[in-house]
Amino acid sequence: MKRIVFKVGTATLYENGKLSSRIDDIVELLSELNKEYEVLLVSSGAVGAGYTRCPLDKSKLENKQALAAIGQPLLMKEYKERFHKYDVTVAQVLVTAADFDSRKRTDNAQKMINVLLENKVIPIINENDSVSVEEILFGDNDQLSAYVTYYFNADMLIILSDIDAFYTDNPKTNKNAKPLKIVTEINDEWLKQECNPNDKFATGGIVTKLKAAKFLMDRGKSMFLTSGFDLSDVKAFLKGEHKGGTLFKSEK
Ligand SMILES: Nc1ncnc2c1ncn2[C@@H]1O[C@H](COP(=O)(O)OP(=O)(O)O)[C@@H](O)[C@H]1O
Numbered sequence: 001m002k003r004i005v006f007k008v009g010t011a012t013l014y015e016n017g018k019l020s021s022r023i024d025d026i027v028e029l030l031s032e033l034n035k036e037y038e039v040l041l042v043s044s045g046a047v048g049a050g051y052t053r054c055p056l057d058k059s060k061l062e063n064k065q066a067l068a069a070i071g072q073p074l075l076m077k078e079y080k081e082r083f084h085k086y087d088v089t090v091a092q093v094l095v096t097a098a099d100f101d102s103r104k105r106t107d108n109a110q111k112m113i114n115v116l117l118e119n120k121v122i123p124i125i126n127e128n129d130s131v132s133v134e135e136i137l138f139g140d141n142d143q144l145s146a147y148v149t150y151y152f153n154a155d156m157l158i159i160l161s162d163i164d165a166f167y168t169d170n171p172k173t174n175k176n177a178k179p180l181k182i183v184t185e186i187n188d189e190w191l192k193q194e195c196n197p198n199d200k201f202a203t204g205g206i207v208t209k210l211k212a213a214k215f216l217m218d219r220g221k222s223m224f225l226t227s228g229f230d231l232s233d234v235k236a237f238l239k240g241e242h243k244g245g246t247l248f249k250s251e252k
């Protein structure tokens with residue numbers, strides 16, 4: 001395995017409306033991994049960051065677009081400063097669903113990503129929320145990160161979430177829910193659940209993660225869902241030891 005895409009969600013980056021120290025641990029891990037692998041990061045958090053400066057009503061689309069425009073440079077500043085401590089350069093890459101619509105556009109983006117990775121620069125990718133209107137909108141970074149993994153030829157996607165695995169039921173509401181270690185097929189019933197992200201600025205939830213997993217599994221790639229709060233499982237997994245976290249991998 002050479003090229004890995006990491007995705008981090010709003011609920012991992014933010015706590016009670018403030019940036020969490022979890023970002024420090026994630027930056028440390030990715031800086032270390034960048035020596036051995038080609039690392040790409042899909043990061044949410046622009047809308048949440050914007051709200052810390054300008055609390056607009058995010059139920060209006062134009063306000064949400066404005067919050068992303070305010071927050072994206074703030075988020076990048078936080079990453080840039082932290083990665084700089086490890087002498088790692090980062091690049092901001094903002095995409096819309098339309099960038100994956102045509103072969104030509106995808107090829108162009110892929111070439112640019114290859115240049116960044118050849119130069120050990122970590123691309124930090126987000127949806128271009130400030131210009132993404134409905135017809136070109138992914139709407140969530142789980143599915144966007146699956147596209148990034150597939151179209152930019154990564155070997156796998158690792159989702160760092162506020163939950164440490166995929167469970168038989170929502171573990172926040174059902175204490176008897178059990179974590180699954182491996183999922184080889186996505187059950188259509190799972191995809192019909194409501195999307196209930198845990199942070200008011202998040203748009204994902206478990207369903208978008210399952211859709212991302214299905215997209216990749218249908219194309220022969222795998223996805224690992226693990227905790228962004230405690231990085232010990234992802235570290236173990238990358239050393240070949242599967243302790244916690246769910247691996248989505250088709251047997252076909
Ligand atoms: N079967 C399930 N397994 C794991 N989490 C689930 C399940 N059903 C619902 N969830 C909820 O999905 C949440 C993860 O989605 P989300 O809050 O959007 O995370 P992120 O910010 O990492 O994208 C979990 O915290 C949990 O409350």
Ligand SMILES: N[C@@H](CCC(=O)OP(=O)(O)O)C(=O)O
Binds near residue numbers: 047129
């Ligand atoms: N693009 C948005 C985040 C969208 C999103 O998918 O959020 P999350 O469910 O926390 O991964 C932002 O930067 O605020």
